[in-house]
Amino acid sequence: MRLTILGAGPGGYVAAIKAAQLGSTVTVVEDTEVGGTCLNWGCIPTKTLVASADMLAKTRELDTFGIELTGNIIPNLVRIIDRKNKVISTLVKGIKGLLQSWGISLKKGRGELVSPNEVRISLTDGSQENIESDRILIATGSRPAQIPAFPFDGKYILSSTDALNLTEIPKSLLIVGAGAIGCEFAFIYGELGADITLVEMLPRAVSTEDHEISELLQKELKKKKIKLITNVTVERAILEDGGVHAFLSDGQKLVAEKVLVSVGRTFNSDNIGLESVGIKTGERGEIPVNNKMETNIPGIYAVGDVTGGILLAHVASTEGIVAAANIMGHRCAIDYTVVPAAIFTSPEIASVGIREYQAEEQGIRYRTGHFHFRALGKAHAMGDISGLIKLIAEESSDKIIGAHIIGPHASDLIHEATLAVRRGLTIKEIAETMHAHPTLSEGIMEAAGDVHGKAIHVPRK
């Protein structure tokens, strides 16, 4: 079975390896760099910047930890970005090595579908090459969406990609869109010293999270003196006196050195020959697929952001594995019921399963349990006491159906709950499972205890 994959991001390269493991002859076509958005302009570079910002924040607290520092603490953005690029290149090499080890052919260029069995590649050296295969997988991803009234210019109006390659810390930064990406950058550049204003169309920051989590994040934004203006849009933005003047829908005018637009993503389904083979696209340019990751054209599959589903790297990878298995004749279906997600703000946010507002909307009878990090010995020892663990359980079965964490290491802590939700464990089973002391994970056990009013480190209610 010969397979050609367009795109070597977390959807495409994972599918390539999986298909190769199952015996396929795989060609991957990539016009930029393996690892896609996730590795080059998304998850990994932002986390590298978060690590620098966290280090800076901790360094500012050295005195609290009994460490004396003589001299100044100066963030150097050029070196921070250098480190980020080094991390990326190490990981890019790692993926290339993996592809090579599985005998996967990597073609550097832009792929375009000619027929259900043929892809034309415009190679980076200017030549063209046509590749025949039995199956095609489209994993071309997405790119930052822009606001037509003030498109990206890379200098004043920045995309998230641009914001990863600045050489100077802006004095002021207006961030349009307080979703995951906007909030992550707000904390990064806020810590580095920029004066940040976040503007959000919806009533709250990270609005898809459980509302208690959003509220707590908003408090943390306030603590860091990051301004948040909700229920407004930016109607226009003009360049004047070397800065951007932004006009909001509520009549306010804001002035900032730069503007970062993080209002969503556009799907990379254009100019890849979809029309010539008759692949349907949706209103937003996404490629609809079924639960086997098949498009409307037999033999052509699609995974990841371009399918318009959940725009997360690990979702794309899981879809890639499902697509590869189906391509190789193993029947399997994608399951989106349990998708953990993390936002790397300070503190971190992580979630899995149902939000409380969703449980209400769906008329589910539920109970909640809460536990604050400030009640954990480990959190005090670490000097990281802000945050909350919230569990949601179905009342009738006691099964855990949602978990929401804001606090230190939330992104790591969520997986105990993820496994519990996936396996249908009950709150009682979690509460009665011994957790090591002193750890942050004890908070999960205590939050489970709190569902039934039995947490040990919570005062009598």
Added chain:
Amino acid sequence: MNPDDLRYHKEHTWIKVSGNKGTIGITDYAQDSLGDIVYIDLPELDATVEANSEFSEIESTKATSSVISPVSGKVIEVNEELSESPEMINEDAYGKGWIAVIELDNSDEIDDLMDASDYEKYVGEESK
């Protein structure tokens, strides 16, 4: 140890009235119960506050608690120094740890508050 010239609210806030203005803070009992204060969400200037409702929020190493206003009115001054040094509330709850000055809507509200000796009795009972 609770100053005689202040009036006290059952949610452990104090007010020092001078004319139609009142300076508000939390009591020594409150700061002691909260433990080390690490952050205060200060009210905004010109904000309208109502008696018996939250007008600020304090985070300590133990808990997050609402600060309840003893009176209704408008915030006319805020102790900005607390945003950098919230521990001043622990150190000097009745002095440098003041939170805000309110322009009173209705000075009759003061009559509903406790004096120092009543507050001490009240706290004595609450801590039992």
